[in-house]
Amino acid sequence: MWWHQHNLCFRHPVEEDYSGDLEEKVATIAETDESAESEGVIDSHKRREILSRRPSYRKILNELSSDVPGVPKIEEEKSEEEGTPPNIATMAVPTSIYQTSTGQYIAIAQGGTIQISNPGSDGVQGLQALTMTNSGAPPPGATIVQYAAQSADGTQQFFVPGSQVVVQDEETELAPSHMAAATGDMPTYQIRAPTTALPQGVVMAASPGSLHSPQQLAEEATRKRELRLMKNREAAKECRRRKKEYVKCLESRVAVLEVQNKKLIEELETLKDICSPKTD
DNA sequence: CGCACTGAACGTCAACTAGC
DNA sequence: GCTAGTTGACGTTCAGTGCG
Numbered sequence: 001m002w003w004h005q006h007n008l009c010f011r012h013p014v015e016e017d018y019s020g021d022l023e024e025k026v027a028t029i030a031e032t033d034e035s036a037e038s039e040g041v042i043d044s045h046k047r048r049e050i051l052s053r054r055p056s057y058r059k060i061l062n063e064l065s066s067d068v069p070g071v072p073k074i075e076e077e078k079s080e081e082e083g084t085p086p087n088i089a090t091m092a093v094p095t096s097i098y099q100t101s102t103g104q105y106i107a108i109a110q111g112g113t114i115q116i117s118n119p120g121s122d123g124v125q126g127l128q129a130l131t132m133t134n135s136g137a138p139p140p141g142a143t144i145v146q147y148a149a150q151s152a153d154g155t156q157q158f159f160v161p162g163s164q165v166v167v168q169d170e171e172t173e174l175a176p177s178h179m180a181a182a183t184g185d186m187p188t189y190q191i192r193a194p195t196t197a198l199p200q201g202v203v204m205a206a207s208p209g210s211l212h213s214p215q216q217l218a219e220e221a222t223r224k225r226e227l228r229l230m231k232n233r234e235a236a237k238e239c240r241r242r243k244k245e246y247v248k249c250l251e252s253r254v255a256v257l258e259v260q261n262k263k264l265i266e267e268l269e270t271l272k273d274i275c276s277p278k279t280d
Numbered sequence: 281c282g283c284a285c286t287g288a289a290c291g292t293c294a295a296c297t298a299g300c
Numbered sequence: 301g302c303t304a305g306t307t308g309a310c311g312t313t314c315a316g317t318g319c320g
Contacts, residue, residue, distance in 0.1 A: 233291060239307055240289075
């Protein structure tokens with residue numbers, strides 16, 4: 001209700017960076033008869049227990065938004081706030097959009113076209129298109145990019161069908177940012193055969209049965225760990241993004257409810273004056 | 281200019297939840 | 301029960317800012 005009526009979730013300067021305080025503030029305003037003593041009573045362990053068992057930000061916001069039509073949901077992929085480059089949307093209907101660890105976007109269009117864009121650059125300037133010439137058209141609905149990773153030497157690789165790898169050129173990758181800006185800030189990419197060393201943490205569907213020696217098992221364990229760390233790294237980024245969005249929404253709600261509260265108090269005062277006129 | 285301080289962003293770990 | 305995803309906590313890094 002409040003969500004739709006007051007058009008929340010707009011950008012709002014962050015004044016408090018602690019969502020816990022903010023949630024408490026919202027709850028206090030929304031439910032004026034709620035006791036405020038709980039914060040001081042619970043110890044840190046219990047507090048952590050409570051916090052850790054709270055549903056995810058995505059779930060909270062989506063549940064809130066499901067009550068009210070027109071409320072933006074937190075999507076699986078990038079939200080509009082994160083700024084999916086508009087140039088990608090204008091291209092030939094990408095089936096998948098991925099973001100690299102450096103913030104660049106990889107859009108996979110139907111027919112095997114790979115579009116790479118920089119979120120910082122505007123317009124079509126930051127967009128490149130790589131067309132797969134020898135991999136053939138992917139089957140409908142197939143996931144084209146199998147993985148995005150950063151190799152040990154710092155270059156980025158994206159695995160595409162046909163056992164190929166899209167690799168960012170070392171020259172542009174290693175070039176200082178001011179040099180990249182001077183040259184139009186356009187990193188270049190190559191499609192290579194995967195004969196080059198795989199980045200750490202990427203497992204290319206090796207069957208467990210093919211591992212024999214302890215050394216291979218150790219390497220497999222290391223790869224699994226690297227993969228897990230890499231996934232968790234990305235998950236943490238996404239979680240922080242959702243949390244920021246969630247906090248912004250709460251701040252917006254606080255602002256709206258404060259205004260609402262003020263109006264109601266004024267209305268109450270007016271009604272009081274009407275109902276009990278002074279008799280002097 | 282050098283230093284201390286601060287806030288934001290990040291990476292990692294651990295605990296937990298949800299889906300299978 | 302297992303696995304992947306989520307998120308709080310903690311430590312680290314880095315850029316910005318104020319002060320002597």
